[in-house]
Amino acid sequence: MSIETLAKWVSESGRIVFFGGAGVSTESGIKDYRSQDGLYTTVKEYGISPEVILSHTFFFEKPDVFYDFYRRFFISDASPNDAHKALAELEKAGKLSSVITQNIDGLHQKAGSEAVIELHGTALEFLCTKCREKTDGTKAVKAIAEDAMPMCPLCGGLLKPKVVLYEEPLYDGVAERAIAEIANADMLIVGGTSLAVYPAASFVEYFKGKHLVLINKSETPLDQKADLVIHDSIGKVMRAVLEHPEVGLW
Ligand SMILES: [Zn+2]
Missing domain, CATH: 3.40.50.1220 (TPP-binding domain)
Incomplete structure (x- = not known):
């Protein structure tokens, strides 16, 4: 009806x-980190909540942990x-x-x-935290999938995904x-x-x-x-x- x-x-x-x-x-x-299961897994394995990992402060403090979490929740070949x-x-x-x-x-x-x-924002685009240039998202995603941190091909700086993190305003x-x-x-x-x-x-x-x-x-x-x-x-x-x-x- x-x-x-x-x-x-x-x-x-x-x-x-x-x-x-x-x-x-x-x-x-696609896994939802906000679901009970996502929350449970994150706290169990990282000792902190997804909201902490996905914060602006945490990204710059521990980008390796951030990208490990990112790989598991945001990189997928979903259709x-x-x-x-x-x-x-x-x-x-x-x-x-x-x-x-x-x-x-x-x-x-x-x-x-x-x-x-x-x-x-989008998990598929990245900006350099150093030279501010936009970069090829496909290469960055590939690096993350292979367990590496995505780096800027121009200056070697750390790349940041174009997603709105906790503590950040909308674009x-x-x-x-x-x-x-x-x-x-x-x-x-x-x-x-x-x-x-x-x-x-x-x-x-x-x-x-x-x-x-x-x-x-x-x-x-x-x-x-x-x-x-x-x-x-x-x-x-x-x-x-x-x-x-x-x-x-x-
Ligand atoms: Zn750069």
Whole structure:
């Protein structure tokens, strides 16, 4: 029944914005360091929490430990799942104006999405901490995968991923772009996030369109506010919507 409603709304909408979190990536097999399991493993093996390892201070103090953690949680050969693919398809069909994501794995772009706002940056691009030059991310990722620290090919300085670490602000203009997209949307689909990570929940407040939809396996603090809540796999729901005759894109 809820798929029916969602499909109807998708067919009627022309400016859908999708706001997604870790749950979108975990369905591609990406490990979530914020999950109970991720937290447990990290504390057990490093003696500190993921939030400490992923902080600005820690990066400069112990880059070797930082990159060891990075290799295990952020480097993967994961492929886009049905959620990523469905969103790319909706963008091509002119129904979706943008994807706003808290994930840093680049899977939306890999699926073909072009209008992607990465709130926390991307794990696939790097900047030199010394000469500030941008560098070939593929080589840096390869070095990390081989258990080495990525170094700048120009000056030998340490490379830093273009991700927003704890203690760091979001990149300039990113929050503003996300808010503008949400404010102009006629439908907002929030998926795969418990909305616990700041400032995600506050962004939703800017939505003034017709339908607010939440798709998440567990309950979220915004469930009460939504026009439709589906507690299920985001990939499964998006596939069902695209296959629904009302939408008919798959
Ligand atoms: Zn350099």
